[in-house]
Amino acid sequence: MPASTIGPELQRLIDLLTKMPGLGPRSAKRAALYLLKKREPVMRPLAFALADAADKVKACSVCGNWDSIDPCAVCADPQRNTSVLCVVQDVADLWALERAGAHRGRYHVLGGLLSPLDGVGPDDINIGGLVARSGVDDVSEVVLALAATVDGQTTAHYLTEQLLTCSVTVTRLSQGVPVGGELDYLDEGTLAAAMKTRRPF
Amino acid sequence: MPASTIGPELQRLIDLLTKMPGLGPRSAKRAALYLLKKREPVMRPLAFALADAADKVKACSVCGNWDSIDPCAVCADPQRNTSVLCVVQDVADLWALERAGAHRGRYHVLGGLLSPLDGVGPDDINIGGLVARSGVDDVSEVVLALAATVDGQTTAHYLTEQLLTCSVTVTRLSQGVPVGGELDYLDEGTLAAAMKTRRPF
Numbered sequence: 561m562p563a564s565t566i567g568p569e570l571q572r573l574i575d576l577l578t579k580m581p582g583l584g585p586r587s588a589k590r591a592a593l594y595l596l597k598k599r600e601p602v603m604r605p606l607a608f609a610l611a612d613a614a615d616k617v618k619a620c621s622v623c624g625n626w627d628s629i630d631p632c633a634v635c636a637d638p639q640r641n642t643s644v645l646c647v648v649q650d651v652a653d654l655w656a657l658e659r660a661g662a663h664r665g666r667y668h669v670l671g672g673l674l675s676p677l678d679g680v681g682p683d684d685i686n687i688g689g690l691v692a693r694s695g696v697d698d699v700s701e702v703v704l705a706l707a708a709t710v711d712g713q714t715t716a717h718y719l720t721e722q723l724l725t726c727s728v729t730v731t732r733l734s735q736g737v738p739v740g741g742e743l744d745y746l747d748e749g750t751l752a753a754a755m756k757t758r759r760p761f
Numbered sequence: 762m763p764a765s766t767i768g769p770e771l772q773r774l775i776d777l778l779t780k781m782p783g784l785g786p787r788s789a790k791r792a793a794l795y796l797l798k799k800r801e802p803v804m805r806p807l808a809f810a811l812a813d814a815a816d817k818v819k820a821c822s823v824c825g826n827w828d829s830i831d832p833c834a835v836c837a838d839p840q841r842n843t844s845v846l847c848v849v850q851d852v853a854d855l856w857a858l859e860r861a862g863a864h865r866g867r868y869h870v871l872g873g874l875l876s877p878l879d880g881v882g883p884d885d886i887n888i889g890g891l892v893a894r895s896g897v898d899d900v901s902e903v904v905l906a907l908a909a910t911v912d913g914q915t916t917a918h919y920l921t922e923q924l925l926t927c928s929v930t931v932t933r934l935s936q937g938v939p940v941g942g943e944l945d946y947l948d949e950g951t952l953a954a955a956m957k958t959r960r961p962f
Contacts, residue, residue, distance in 0.1 A: 567829040573810040582788040609774040610808035628768040
């Protein structure tokens with residue numbers, strides 16, 4: 561397309577929208593046209609919400625969750641069980657566990673996984689904070705809710721070693737057949753793990 | 762998810778992102794987390810670009826295209842053929858034709874299609890402007906580049922009638938086999954149209 565057809569302000573908006581995950585060059589154009597049609601109800605509020613969240617949302621100094629208050633709402637909630645700490649890679653994983661209602665304790669967000677190939681070492685993710693939190697207070701169990709990938713398992717092993725000095729039980733999520741999953745479609749590794757950790761009915 | 766887990770600023774951002782086409786509730790959350798990680802390179806520039814485009818991008822008073830200058834860059838381009846006017850439903854269609862390099866004349870953006878079922882009548886789209894433009898200057902041909910849908914064809918017929926008083930030739934895009942299309946997968950209507958309008962090889 562000749563550069564002249566789309567004006568510079570509109571082109572810059574499209575270029576920035578293209579950088580968002582889930583939007584390609586074509587859907588970014590569609591989104592830009594949609595926003596221009598909904599200037600007052602969506603476009604201006606979105607511009608404000610972006611700038612506002614960029615200003616106010618910070619990582620919680622205790623657990624690393626993102627919130628506009630510090631400590632975050634999860635850490636500040638007196639109803640939460642403070643004895644179980646759930647370690648997650650990212651805030652998205654924290655949200656996933658909250659959505660499932662799977663954990664009523666507190667969290668610790670690492671902000672990444674150890675990945676020797678990508679050059680991510682122990683000092684690049686928030687491990688020091690985890691060891692410090694696990695050693696004090698009434699924390700009795702640390703649940704490693706990390707991805708069942710090579711990097712996730714590497715990180716889990718490293719954390720288990722680091723937590724040896726703290727008097728906590730280290731657990732991890734169980735592996736097995738997903739709810740609704742058919743055996744025929746499952747990979748061999750999952751099936752083997754599910755068989756190995758079988759439980760009485 | 763308990764309302765308390767995601768702070769109000771972040772929740773409002775997610776709600777607004779969810780309204781964008783192409784982003785569902787889940788991908789809006791993913792986008793929000795991505796943006797918070799890229800505050801300076803993407804999030805703040807996007808907030809600015811949204812507000813800036815909302816302020817500056819206006820519909821061209823001549824053709825209805827969106828641009829920050831008026832008349833728009835297409836209308837102001839002296840290299841464009843002013844005798845052929847291409848009528849499109851929306852700015853997205855104008856961009857599609859420009860991307861294809863299919864038209865080197867000017868455009869007229871209707872801003873919609875006649876749709877009796879949805880209550881869209883002739884006064885709701887920019888037909889008056891089209892008739893006025895077609896009657897003056899050196900316009901000799903009006904190409905109706907409208908969708909091959911019921912509403913598109915209804916609009917095309919109505920426009921053809923309205924343009925009878927202007928001394929212009931009214932044409933429309935041809936229908937037929939898409940480039941790369943296999944006959945076996947084409948619908949009957951398209952095949953019949955392609956056969957009916959067959960041309961010497």
